[in-house]
Amino acid sequence: MSAPSVAAARSGSPARRLPVLVAYVPRACLPPRRLAVLALPCLTILAAGLLAHTIDEPVNEAFADVALLAVFGLAMPLGTLVIGDAVLGAEVRSGTLPFTWLTPTRFWELAVARWFGGWLVALATLVPCAAAAAAIAGAGELAAPIALGAATGAAAHVALFVLIGCITRRAAVWSLAVVFLVERLLGAVLSGIAQLSPAWLGRQVFVGLGDVPDDLSRSGVPEGWDAVIRLGLITAVCVGLATVGLRRLQLTGVRD
Amino acid sequence: MNDPALDPAFVDDATVVVDDVSVWFGQKVALSELSCSFGPGVTGLLGPNGAGKTTLMRVMCGLLRARRGGARVLGVDPRQSRDVQAHIALVPEEDAVPEALTPRQLAEYQATLGGVADRDAVERALAAVSLTDVADRRLGGFSKGMRQRAKVAAALVTDPRVLVLDEPLNGADPVQRVALIELFQRLGAAGRTVIVSSHVLHEVERLAERVVVIVHGRLAAAGDHRAIRDAMADRPRRVLLRSSDDRRLATGLLGLEQVVAVELAGGGLTVSTGNAGDLALALPHVSRDLGVRLREVRALDASLDSVFAEVTR
Numbered sequence: 001m002s003a004p005s006v007a008a009a010r011s012g013s014p015a016r017r018l019p020v021l022v023a024y025v026p027r028a029c030l031p032p033r034r035l036a037v038l039a040l041p042c043l044t045i046l047a048a049g050l051l052a053h054t055i056d057e058p059v060n061e062a063f064a065d066v067a068l069l070a071v072f073g074l075a076m077p078l079g080t081l082v083i084g085d086a087v088l089g090a091e092v093r094s095g096t097l098p099f100t101w102l103t104p105t106r107f108w109e110l111a112v113a114r115w116f117g118g119w120l121v122a123l124a125t126l127v128p129c130a131a132a133a134a135a136i137a138g139a140g141e142l143a144a145p146i147a148l149g150a151a152t153g154a155a156a157h158v159a160l161f162v163l164i165g166c167i168t169r170r171a172a173v174w175s176l177a178v179v180f181l182v183e184r185l186l187g188a189v190l191s192g193i194a195q196l197s198p199a200w201l202g203r204q205v206f207v208g209l210g211d212v213p214d215d216l217s218r219s220g221v222p223e224g225w226d227a228v229i230r231l232g233l234i235t236a237v238c239v240g241l242a243t244v245g246l247r248r249l250q251l252t253g254v255r256d
Numbered sequence: 257m258n259d260p261a262l263d264p265a266f267v268d269d270a271t272v273v274v275d276d277v278s279v280w281f282g283q284k285v286a287l288s289e290l291s292c293s294f295g296p297g298v299t300g301l302l303g304p305n306g307a308g309k310t311t312l313m314r315v316m317c318g319l320l321r322a323r324r325g326g327a328r329v330l331g332v333d334p335r336q337s338r339d340v341q342a343h344i345a346l347v348p349e350e351d352a353v354p355e356a357l358t359p360r361q362l363a364e365y366q367a368t369l370g371g372v373a374d375r376d377a378v379e380r381a382l383a384a385v386s387l388t389d390v391a392d393r394r395l396g397g398f399s400k401g402m403r404q405r406a407k408v409a410a411a412l413v414t415d416p417r418v419l420v421l422d423e424p425l426n427g428a429d430p431v432q433r434v435a436l437i438e439l440f441q442r443l444g445a446a447g448r449t450v451i452v453s454s455h456v457l458h459e460v461e462r463l464a465e466r467v468v469v470i471v472h473g474r475l476a477a478a479g480d481h482r483a484i485r486d487a488m489a490d491r492p493r494r495v496l497l498r499s500s501d502d503r504r505l506a507t508g509l510l511g512l513e514q515v516v517a518v519e520l521a522g523g524g525l526t527v528s529t530g531n532a533g534d535l536a537l538a539l540p541h542v543s544r545d546l547g548v549r550l551r552e553v554r555a556l557d558a559s560l561d562s563v564f565a566e567v568t569r
Binding site: 002012016017020021024027028031094095096098099100101102103104105106107115142250252253 | 310314318319320323341342344345346348350352353354355356357361362368369371409560569
């Protein structure tokens with residue numbers, strides 16, 4: 001009953017695997033149907049630019065009012081949820097993750113690649129829409145701040161949703177609960193939650209770096225570049241925890 | 257545990273060792289203290305639906321951690337070593353595939369992640385399952401059988417030493433079924449450890465000499481498939497017959513030595529037999545001699561669950 005050891009494992013390097021793992025995300029994880037769903041938050045963001053015209057305030061203030069609510073409060077969390085769930089949680093549910101899991105890919109590579117691939121999708125879809133919304137509103141000077149806020153917020157959100165995909169089977173439901181119950185509801189009243197919320201921190205990046213009234217800033221929550229750093233930390237922690245989650249993941253199969 | 261050297265559940269040159277594995281999901285026990293091993297060649301993993309075959313295969317590949325015990329592949333725990341994954345391939349039973357990819361893209365993905373340097377490996381794998389012609393069509397448009405073959409190609413591309421196939425013939429047409437069986441047999445003859453699950457006994461018989469039988473998460477039998485078949489054939493079986501004249505047919509069947517009892521009920525004829533195989537051979541002759549047209553022949557307890565229950569009683 002001897003069992004020969006793995007003598008010389010065939011080795012692929014992370015440098016060779018990572019681009020393939022990242023390319024898999026837009027290719028395989030986001031089929032046309034899911035991209036169609038992603039179009040809704042994109043359209044919502046663009047509509048925010050139009051809505052700003054209906055508010056009788058200075059252009060920047062009007063756009064900031066709409067953007068905080070519609071872009072950072074609704075469309076970005078939902079858009080990144082669609083992406084973040086697609087890159088891992090949906091694969092776990094559907095049973096396609098074993099095609100990647102059953103390879104010598106290291107768990108950290110898988111976590112980083114899924115996050116990065118998802119973030120790239122967000123950068124290519126949601127973030128340009130945010131910048132375009134500023135232009136549509138006539139507040140072109142806010143395009144860069146809102147794009148940065150959306151990009152950094154999306155990085156943290158996608159990482160958070162990847163983490164949720166690793167640790168729970170109903171990733172989409174839990175992700176929705178995090179967005180609406182934790183970030184929107186609890187985050188609105190508890191600064192401690194808002195300080196760790198990608199949605200609140202994303203808007204603080206925008207408010208801190210854009211030329212908008214100071215009273216739009218949430219007190220007790222970092223803003224501007226401090227918020228960018230905080231979002232970077234949250235992203236790193238979530239990707240790190242996702243690595244641990246992948247190691248512990250039990251792929252039971254769809255029917256179990 | 258019995259002496260492994262004498263126990264048919266174990267092989268001498270094991271590449272996969274399952275040691276006292278128990279897995280449960282909540283209150284449901286999927287595997288219970290199961291120990292066996294697999295070596296080069298084709299081994300059939302047989303059991304009724306829900307017996308725990310898929311769970312065992314997932315434990316062997318490392319997708320699932322056993323609550324107790326564990327599996328070792330090529331000497332290492334597949335949950336601990338990522339390198340060993342280069343030598344294992346699983347073809348899951350589930351229909352799920354990355355639908356936006358083509359078979360070629362899926363195989364290339366597996367080849368790159370598996371560290372395969374041979375550029376022709378993808379084409380060889382696709383050719384092995386006769387998918388070359390449709391290799392650039394999206395998997396989303398494929399039938400179940402074609403998806404299954406695409407998954408087999410993706411599994412073969414890394415030339416794994418251990419190939420685990422969960423009901424790989426599901427959905428395959430008869431021609432492809434034969435081709436796949438021959439392919440698995442070639443791989444087994446080439447020294448690969450090929451483990452094929454099925455709930456259909458005759459399918460496993462065509463594939464593998466050695467069979468491991470699981471029932472209710474426990475090892476029920478292991479060894480040469482003929483011995484297991486004989487053990488099953490010795491048990492009484494019931495067969496439902498419907499014909500143009502059930503009463504006349506019943507009279508004729510009572511004359512056969514392999515028929516234990518005949519019962520006319522519910523618009524059909526229930527025949528108890530000690531040897532279903534011989535009955536199947538005799539039945540056409542009897543019906544022809546009596547001038548009775550057979551409309552339906554169905555084994556009432558043909559499900560492996562009931563047959564295995566007999567074997568394990």
